[in-house]
Amino acid sequence: MRSSRIATILLSILLVSSLVTGLVSAENLSTPSNQTSSKNLVSEVNSPLDLLWFTLVMAGMDSINPCAFYILTFLLSIMIYARDRMRILVVGGIFVFFSGFCYFLFMAAWLNVFQLLSGFKPIVWAVMILVIAAGALNVKDYFKHEAGPSLGASEKELARIGSSARRLLETRSIVSLALSAAALAFTVNLYELLCTAGFPLIYTSVLSSLGLTTATYYLYLILYNVIYVLPLLAVVLVFAYTLGRMRLSGMWAKRIKLISGYLMIALALSILVRPWALAFLETTLQLLAIPLIASALTIIIYERAVRSRG
Numbered sequence: 001m002r003s004s005r006i007a008t009i010l011l012s013i014l015l016v017s018s019l020v021t022g023l024v025s026a027e028n029l030s031t032p033s034n035q036t037s038s039k040n041l042v043s044e045v046n047s048p049l050d051l052l053w054f055t056l057v058m059a060g061m062d063s064i065n066p067c068a069f070y071i072l073t074f075l076l077s078i079m080i081y082a083r084d085r086m087r088i089l090v091v092g093g094i095f096v097f098f099s100g101f102c103y104f105l106f107m108a109a110w111l112n113v114f115q116l117l118s119g120f121k122p123i124v125w126a127v128m129i130l131v132i133a134a135g136a137l138n139v140k141d142y143f144k145h146e147a148g149p150s151l152g153a154s155e156k157e158l159a160r161i162g163s164s165a166r167r168l169l170e171t172r173s174i175v176s177l178a179l180s181a182a183a184l185a186f187t188v189n190l191y192e193l194l195c196t197a198g199f200p201l202i203y204t205s206v207l208s209s210l211g212l213t214t215a216t217y218y219l220y221l222i223l224y225n226v227i228y229v230l231p232l233l234a235v236v237l238v239f240a241y242t243l244g245r246m247r248l249s250g251m252w253a254k255r256i257k258l259i260s261g262y263l264m265i266a267l268a269l270s271i272l273v274r275p276w277a278l279a280f281l282e283t284t285l286q287l288l289a290i291p292l293i294a295s296a297l298t299i300i301i302y303e304r305a306v307r308s309r310g
Contacts, residue, residue: 051210055220057284058203059227061263066138066256067195068099068232071188074158076239078165085240091168091181092236098185099192100229106193107200107221114208124271127205131198131268138195138261142254143302161188195257198264200224202271255299262291262298 072095079088117123141150164184171177207220270287 059224062199063228063231066253068192070253075165088240094181095185096229096232098189100225102189104225107204110204111208114205127201128268128272131264134198135261135264138257142258259295262295266291
């Protein structure tokens with residue numbers, strides 16, 4: 001009970017400090033000499049090179065999806081029992097494809113929503129508040145995944161996924177395996193969508209304001225999702241090559257979730273306070289350093305406290 005109270009107090013302090021740190025950092029980020037504070041991200045992302053940089057930054061951060069990593073390694077861990085690299089590659093490859101495909105559909109839907117509501121100014125604040133809330137839940141999950149709401153799959157949901165994955169072991173035909181894996185992957189990816197939903201919300205809200213052609217919008221969404229699935233593809237290849245000797249532990253999944261939570265909070269605050277910051281390399285690196293340092297300090301202090309108690 002005492003450790004629970006300590007974790008709750010520490011969580012509250014960390015969440016408040018994250019919000020304050022994000023606001024202070026957004027105010028103090030060094031403004032490029034030719035910029036003024038009145039400019040926003042949309043006005044700065046005014047060339048293909050600027051938009052490419054913004055896409056790489058957002059998709060790169062989003063690609064470190066703790067829920068996707070954990071569910072994928074959990075799924076592949078069960079497939080290890082077949083000792084068949086082809087099965088691992090088929091199931092893993094289908095999972096990666098549907099991760100990108102479902103995410104693309106999710107982002108395309110939000111892109112169209114933002115285009116319809118482009119003249120409604122409060123939409124930006126509403127979206128960023130949702131992103132901050134999602135980030136806060138991810139931070140909470142690092143301390144106590146089982147308590148309160150969560151954006152990831154619960155133990156009961158993981159058990160259902162595991163049961164479905166074990167049935168894949170009994171499937172002999174590669175075609176049947178692929179179809180069954182596709183059905184499972186589509187269902188599983190519904191859990192993934194919520195885990196780091198803040199990043200695509202930020203990206204599509206900015207993208208929708210740039211006045212591009214429809215084809216260009218969707219090309220950038222495709223690029224975003226290709227970048228998004230690259231780490232997942234790497235996990236599948238490593239898993240198949242090592243037959244599961246290298247895998248993501250539950251602790252590392254929690255740590256990645258903490259990092260993604262801090263990143264979402266910092267980015268949402270930046271969009272609200274100093275949105276132009278993400279259009280430049282220097283200010284982007286400064287902005288990213290804050291949640292990364294906060295994550296490292298949180299992990300070191302909290303896990304050291306847990307070890308000393310236990």
